Amino acid sequence: MPNTPPWVEAALNERRQQSLLRQTVTLEGPQTPNATFANHQYKAFCSNDYLGLANHPELIRSLHESAHQYGVGGGSSHLVCGHLAPHQALEEALADWLGYERVMLFSTGYMANLGVISALAAKDRPVAQDKLNHASLLDGAVLAQAPLRRYLHGDVASAEKLLSKLATPGLLVTDGIFSMDGDLAPLAELSKLAARRDWLLMVDDAHGLGCVGEQGRGSLALENLDAESLPILVGTFGKAFGTSGAFAATSHAMADYLTQFARPYVYTTAMSPAIAGATLTALKLIQSAEGQARREKLAQHIAYFRHRLSQLPVKLMASNTAIQPIVIGESSTAIKVSDALKSLGIWCTAIRPPTVPVGSARLRITLSASHTDDDLVFLCDSLECVLTSLQ
Ligand SMILES: *Cc1c(COP(=O)(O)O)cnc(C)c1O
Numbered sequence: 001m002p003n004t005p006p007w008v009e010a011a012l013n014e015r016r017q018q019s020l021l022r023q024t025v026t027l028e029g030p031q032t033p034n035a036t037f038a039n040h041q042y043k044a045f046c047s048n049d050y051l052g053l054a055n056h057p058e059l060i061r062s063l064h065e066s067a068h069q070y071g072v073g074g075g076s077s078h079l080v081c082g083h084l085a086p087h088q089a090l091e092e093a094l095a096d097w098l099g100y101e102r103v104m105l106f107s108t109g110y111m112a113n114l115g116v117i118s119a120l121a122a123k124d125r126p127v128a129q130d131k132l133n134h135a136s137l138l139d140g141a142v143l144a145q146a147p148l149r150r151y152l153h154g155d156v157a158s159a160e161k162l163l164s165k166l167a168t169p170g171l172l173v174t175d176g177i178f179s180m181d182g183d184l185a186p187l188a189e190l191s192k193l194a195a196r197r198d199w200l201l202m203v204d205d206a207h208g209l210g211c212v213g214e215q216g217r218g219s220l221a222l223e224n225l226d227a228e229s230l231p232i233l234v235g236t237f238g239k240a241f242g243t244s245g246a247f248a249a250t251s252h253a254m255a256d257y258l259t260q261f262a263r264p265y266v267y268t269t270a271m272s273p274a275i276a277g278a279t280l281t282a283l284k285l286i287q288s289a290e291g292q293a294r295r296e297k298l299a300q301h302i303a304y305f306r307h308r309l310s311q312l313p314v315k316l317m318a319s320n321t322a323i324q325p326i327v328i329g330e331s332s333t334a335i336k337v338s339d340a341l342k343s344l345g346i347w348c349t350a351i352r353p354p355t356v357p358v359g360s361a362r363l364r365i366t367l368s369a370s371h372t373d374d375d376l377v378f379l380c381d382s383l384e385c386v387l388t389s390l391q
Pocket of ligand 1: 108109110179237
């Protein structure tokens with residue numbers, strides 16, 4: 001074994017002392033509300049499988065079928081020879097669903113955001129972002145070597161002030177639904193602001209697509225936006241779609257541009273064609289009556305959870321989505337709460353800085369259509385027990 005450099009040990013020790021060390025946990029079965037690890041069964045409330053599609057029999061069947069017909073590996077980037085029929089079919093179906101001219105697939109949401117922002121921003125095309133945007137959106141600006149400025153969370157006046165201070169227009173970027181808070185960005189107003197000042201609006205709707213809006217069309221539908229008022233929409237498949245990968249929806253011209261200049265699109269292997277096939281099946285489910293029923297079930301769970309929690313000594317956040325955080329504050333306390341829940345049979349990983357601002361460590365409770373009513377009762381009873389004893 002080579003010697004570990006001392007700065008590696010030092011960084012690890014620092015994280016450990018601050019209760020910030022992160023580690024993986026190995027699940028012994030599929031992603032469902034019934035998680036087994038270390039030989040114990042838990043009810044899980046921290047996955048992003050909001051509609052319960054990750055282990056859906058239709059998706060499993062579709063993955064098998066696509067693999068039989070098109071194989072497992074893409075074999076190359078989209079531009080060399082890795083763009084197969086299932087990729088094209090998925091792109092076209094997504095474009096139809098959302099009302100855009102073109103959709104481009106990416107291997108992950110992280111890469112879609114790096115790709116789009118690094119291609120569009122530059123030294124003289126700054127990036128303005130919400131303070132609570134996802135890390136991948138911030139990293140996109142770093143990759144672009146573009147000026148990155150951040151406005152107050154969800155605050156259009158703050159965004160306007162920021163834009164007015166910058167000499168040249170650039171890219172205005174926001175999450176649709178914020179990943180750690182669950183609230184919706186003021187998209188309609190941001191869209192007007194961008195149009196007024198000649199900035200390009202880009203929205204990452206990882207947590208909205210599939211879950212909210214008519215037909216599950218996401219934040220865009222909630223805020224009555226379209227391809228004109230929202231020129232670049234990024235979506236991901238790792239959450240409500242239950243698979244993996246991501247896409248950017250935009251115009252023909254912009255897609256042609258990104259095809260040349262988005263390096264995380266050009267220099268990477270296309271997603272597996274089998275995953276593309278399964279993702280198309282997920283999209284059809286999301287659009288179907290079953291998808292609608294799953295969204296309604298999820299909405300019921302959210303309403304029940306918020307009703308129960310409103311009777312407890314905690315501050316609920318302004319979220320009507322599957323993401324229902326309980327802010328605890330100190331990281332060490334958040335871990336204690338998470339451990340106490342675990343001893344009752346509930347799994348909800350504490351989310352700590354730097355994922356969330358210092359002093360706002362939290363339980364990021366996520367609900368899914370695959371939870372039962374009994375699961376919700378169990379969760380709320382357990383929270384009642386743990387949170388009241390914390391007082
Ligand atoms: C999860 C997430 C991503 C990253 O998507 P992956 O496909 O998991 O890489 C990007 N943006 C937001 C807002 C997310 O929540």
